[in-house]
Amino acid sequence: MELKWITLKTVFLLLLASGSRRGEIHSLSSEVDHTADWKEVTFKPKPGFVSKTELRSKGASAFEGFTLRALSSVVGPDLPADRSLCPIRALKVYRSRTKELRGDRELLFLSYKPGHTTDIKKNTVSGWVQKLIKRAYKHPNAKACELCNYNTRDIRGMAASWASRGTFPWRVS
Numbered sequence: 001m002e003l004k005w006i007t008l009k010t011v012f013l014l015l016l017a018s019g020s021r022r023g024e025i026h027s028l029s030s031e032v033d034h035t036a037d038w039k040e041v042t043f044k045p046k047p048g049f050v051s052k053t054e055l056r057s058k059g060a061s062a063f064e065g066f067t068l069r070a071l072s073s074v075v076g077p078d079l080p081a082d083r084s085l086c087p088i089r090a091l092k093v094y095r096s097r098t099k100e101l102r103g104d105r106e107l108l109f110l111s112y113k114p115g116h117t118t119d120i121k122k123n124t125v126s127g128w129v130q131k132l133i134k135r136a137y138k139h140p141n142a143k144a145c146e147l148c149n150y151n152t153r154d155i156r157g158m159a160a161s162w163a164s165r166g167t168f169p170w171r172v173s
Contacts, residue, residue, distance in 0.1 A: 013087035028108040
C-alpha cells in the first residue's frame with residue numbers, strides 16, 4: 001500500500017479510536033510508549049502544545065494524550081477484517097514505513113509527499129480525513145455521500161454519538 005493511504009488510514013483510525021480533535025492528533029509526538037507486546041500504546045503531545053479547549057476555557061485541563069488498546073486483544077482470530085482496522089496495527093505499519101523519513105522531527109505524522117521536509121499543519125489532518133472518506137465511498141449511497149460534505153469537527157461529533165448508541169447509519173459497500 002502507498003505511504004499516502006497508510007498515513008490517511010492511521011490518522012483516521014486514531015481520530016475515531018481516541019475521539020481527539022484534529023489539532024490534538026496533529027500535535028502527537030513521534031515518541032510513543034507501548035507495552036512489549038504492543039497491546040497498549042500511550043500517545044502524548046509534543047512539548048509545549050496548547051489545546052483548543054485549554055485556550056478557550058479558564059481552568060480547562062491541558063491535553064495530556066491518550067492510551068489505546070490493540071483490537072487483537074478484543075477480536076477473535078476469525079475476524080481478520082476487524083483486525084485490519086486496528087489503530088495500533090496501522091501505527092506500527094506507519095512507523096515502519098516512515099522510519100527513514102523521520103530524521104529529527106518531533107511530530108508523529110509526516111507529509112507523505114516526496115521531498116516535503118517541513119511539518120504538516122492542522123488543516124492537513126482535516127484534508128487527509130476528507131480524502132480518505134471520499135476514497136472509502138467510491139460508489140456511495142445518498143446517505144454516505146452526505147458524509148463527504150462534513151468537516152472533521154462534525155465527523156468527530158457524529159462518531160462519538162454513533163459510538164454511544166452503538167450504531168453507524170452508513171455502510172461501506
